[in-house]
Amino acid sequence: LSHFVQVTPMNPPAITRRSALQAAACGFGYLALAGLAGRNAALAGAAANPLAMKLPHFAPRAKRIIFLFMQGGVSHVDSFDYKPELFRLDGQSVPFDNARKVANSGQRGTAERIMKPLWNFSQHGETGRWASTLFPEMNKHLDELCFIHSLHTEGVAHGPATLFLHTGATQFVRPSMGSWILYGLGTENDNLPGFVSIAPSAGNGGARNYGNAFLPPAYQGTAIGKAGGPASDLVIRNATASAASKLATPEQRKRFELMRQLNAEQLSRTPGDAEIEAVIDSYELAWRMQMNAPGVLDIDQESKSTLDLYGIGHEPTDVYGRQCLMARRLVESGVRYVQVTYGDNSANPRWDQHSNMPKHADHAASVDKPIAGLLTDLRQRGLLEDTLVWWGGEFGRTPYSQGGSGRDHNPTGFTHWLAGAGVKPGFSFGATDDFGHTAVRDKVHMHDLHATLLHVLGLDHERLTYRYAGRNFRLTDVFGNVKREILT
Amino acid sequence: MLAASGELDLTTGGPTYKVGMGADYNFAQPSNRRSVYLPVFRNALPELFQVFDFADPSMVVGRRNVSTVAPQALFLMNHPFPREQAEAAAKRLLADTSLGNDDARLDFATRAILGRGPTSDERTTLTGFVKARGDDHDAAWADVVHALFASTDFRYVN
Numbered sequence: 001l002s003h004f005v006q007v008t009p010m011n012p013p014a015i016t017r018r019s020a021l022q023a024a025a026c027g028f029g030y031l032a033l034a035g036l037a038g039r040n041a042a043l044a045g046a047a048a049n050p051l052a053m054k055l056p057h058f059a060p061r062a063k064r065i066i067f068l069f070m071q072g073g074v075s076h077v078d079s080f081d082y083k084p085e086l087f088r089l090d091g092q093s094v095p096f097d098n099a100r101k102v103a104n105s106g107q108r109g110t111a112e113r114i115m116k117p118l119w120n121f122s123q124h125g126e127t128g129r130w131a132s133t134l135f136p137e138m139n140k141h142l143d144e145l146c147f148i149h150s151l152h153t154e155g156v157a158h159g160p161a162t163l164f165l166h167t168g169a170t171q172f173v174r175p176s177m178g179s180w181i182l183y184g185l186g187t188e189n190d191n192l193p194g195f196v197s198i199a200p201s202a203g204n205g206g207a208r209n210y211g212n213a214f215l216p217p218a219y220q221g222t223a224i225g226k227a228g229g230p231a232s233d234l235v236i237r238n239a240t241a242s243a244a245s246k247l248a249t250p251e252q253r254k255r256f257e258l259m260r261q262l263n264a265e266q267l268s269r270t271p272g273d274a275e276i277e278a279v280i281d282s283y284e285l286a287w288r289m290q291m292n293a294p295g296v297l298d299i300d301q302e303s304k305s306t307l308d309l310y311g312i313g314h315e316p317t318d319v320y321g322r323q324c325l326m327a328r329r330l331v332e333s334g335v336r337y338v339q340v341t342y343g344d345n346s347a348n349p350r351w352d353q354h355s356n357m358p359k360h361a362d363h364a365a366s367v368d369k370p371i372a373g374l375l376t377d378l379r380q381r382g383l384l385e386d387t388l389v390w391w392g393g394e395f396g397r398t399p400y401s402q403g404g405s406g407r408d409h410n411p412t413g414f415t416h417w418l419a420g421a422g423v424k425p426g427f428s429f430g431a432t433d434d435f436g437h438t439a440v441r442d443k444v445h446m447h448d449l450h451a452t453l454l455h456v457l458g459l460d461h462e463r464l465t466y467r468y469a470g471r472n473f474r475l476t477d478v479f480g481n482v483k484r485e486i487l488t
Numbered sequence: 489m490l491a492a493s494g495e496l497d498l499t500t501g502g503p504t505y506k507v508g509m510g511a512d513y514n515f516a517q518p519s520n521r522r523s524v525y526l527p528v529f530r531n532a533l534p535e536l537f538q539v540f541d542f543a544d545p546s547m548v549v550g551r552r553n554v555s556t557v558a559p560q561a562l563f564l565m566n567h568p569f570p571r572e573q574a575e576a577a578a579k580r581l582l583a584d585t586s587l588g589n590d591d592a593r594l595d596f597a598t599r600a601i602l603g604r605g606p607t608s609d610e611r612t613t614l615t616g617f618v619k620a621r622g623d624d625h626d627a628a629w630a631d632v633v634h635a636l637f638a639s640t641d642f643r644y645v646n
Contacts, residue, residue: 173544193558202513202514202531202532203513203531206531207533207538208544211544213544216555217541217555217557218555218557220557222559236562237535237559237562238559238562238563238565238566238567239562239566251627254617254621254631255565255631255634255635256565258613258614258617258631258632258635259564259565259634259635259638259639261613262610262613262614262635262636262638262639263638263639263640265607265609265610265613266610266639266640266641267640269607275554275556275644276640276644278556279556279561279640279643281556282556282557282558282560282561283558283561285557285558285561286558286559286561286562286565287561289558289562290562290565290566345513345514346513347511347513469550
């Protein structure tokens with residue numbers, strides 16, 4: 001094989017990737033070597049790989065992000081935003097600017113009935129943070145978490161708010177945050193996708209929430225499984241043929257080898273065609289993903305104590321536990337951006353308790369231990385030093401009741417937390433009013449959060465632009481301020 | 489692929505989807521009709537479309553994206569659709585008594601799939617593959633058709 005990998009400045013590549021592949025008579029198993037030859041060819045001036053690692057704008061605080069998306073809108077007033085007034089005024093009518101009514105009719109100051117939190121609050125950890133009993137396992141990590149209590153966003157309904165959270169736009173089709181990050185930083189691992197969305201929802205924007213929009217398609221997120229799906233579904237789409245056996249069967253190898261050979265023969269008749277060369281690249285990467293991804297996603301390799309940490313093998317934590325453990329394995333392998341969605345494909349996604357707030361307890365029971373386990377595991381492995389974990393929903397919920405037993409969407413003030421690289425542990429930033437309804441102090445708009453998260457990764461949100469339809473675009477449009485107060 | 493496999497449903501007229509459908513979430517393409525009868529729903533774009541740069545139905549698209557990425561290769565290698573069509577095409581080739589030998593089958597398959605006969609290299613490779621697979625003609629021909637579907641000459645109009 002050595003005769004075609006010797007590419008030096010004095011010896012420009014006389015052999016194309018295609019002929020290299022033809023020469024690779026040992027077959028598909030040697031494509032990784034052919035890939036190395038291609039990398040040398042790229043250094044010699046061939047087309048650049050869009051996923052090659054790029055330098056950030058400045059020194060990053062974190063290398064990668066795990067986003068734990070609580071789809072439907074988890075209640076901040078029942079979990080981490082403690083408001084004693086809600087207990088005192090339970091059942092009383094108070095005028096609010098109800099975001100739904102404002103959006104529908106412009107009517108402000110409507111009388112709404114306060115509903116006290118369904119879970120009692122107490123103080124935790126050395127920081128003495130107030131938190132409810134809704135997430136008892138997460139509460140053990142409060143001293144590590146950096147809370148933003150003053151988040152506010154665009155969109156009153158799930159569709160626009162979910163798109164805004166993921167893409168910074170409620171209605172226009174824009175690249176998702178993971179795609180921007182991959183575009184800005186490239187990938188650390190050639191054998192895996194750089195941006196993975198685990199169990200994404202098909203609804204409320206669906207694939208747009210991990211889509212590349214106008215960015216080159218190489219930056220789109222790779223979906224693993226789908227929201228609400230079983231654990232067996234957690235595979236890279238169409239890399240499933242090898243998932244069961246974890247290795248390609250001899251029949252598959254023969255089939256792929258035939259495909260490779262036929263392509264090589266067809267390509268030899270149009271030498272030097274970059275587009276056709278890209279096909280060879282795509283098959284190489286597909287093969288490497290096929291061979292590598294199942295191993296990375298194979299959590300059976302983990303010890304029993306690790307599986308227990310995430311609640312794997314027990315209900316109701318098994319599925320989200322597996323997904324969180326996969327997220328750890330993926331970031332450990334160099335994936336830049338991993339999202340783990342706790343959601344479903346319905347019009348009222350999981351946390352969307354319009355009429356039955358006690359249902360929040362079921363969802364909390366499913367995610368609490370897996371998330372706490374993820375934090376513990378990341379810390380034990382030293383991964384929290386360069387990984388940022390981000391938790392939250394597309395909006396929060398109202399402090400007043402809807403229909404007596406539920407809470408409506410609340411985009412005007414809600415809580416997210418961050419943990420790990422780049423952010424202050426045991427810290428709280430911003431505040432909502434006395435009812436937990438509207439962000440009033442040190443407000444953080446979703447654009448600000450996006451700008452801050454990019455900053456943590458070493459990217460200037462104003463310089464991370466892409467030219468499309470005659471002008472430059474960015475994740476934060478013309479908005480966004482980095483909230484340096486929360487950074488280390 | 490449907491044309492090559494003989495599975496294409498050429499029925500004309502009639503609705504493209506069931507009347508009274510409440511939502512497009514999880515809509516599954518129910519038939520093998522021509523693509524003009526394939527409804528385009530924002531929330532249920534067929535996977536084939538998603539993978540191969542179909543214009544985003546939520547977006548004004550002045551120029552279609554042309555990408556060549558690994559998920560396309562994975563789709564062609566592993567998605568059930570190309571495999572099922574390849575298997576159907578193989579059955580059809582083997583059942584056709586007018587195609588007396590592997591050379592005749594390959595001529596037919598490449599004309600149906602690539603719009604041309606095989607080159608001598610392709611003939612050597614593909615008929616050689618069938619011979620090497622021995623008695624399992626169905627699987628061998630399914631692999632040949634599958635490889636033709638995954639080939640650049642099938643994906644690109646020269």
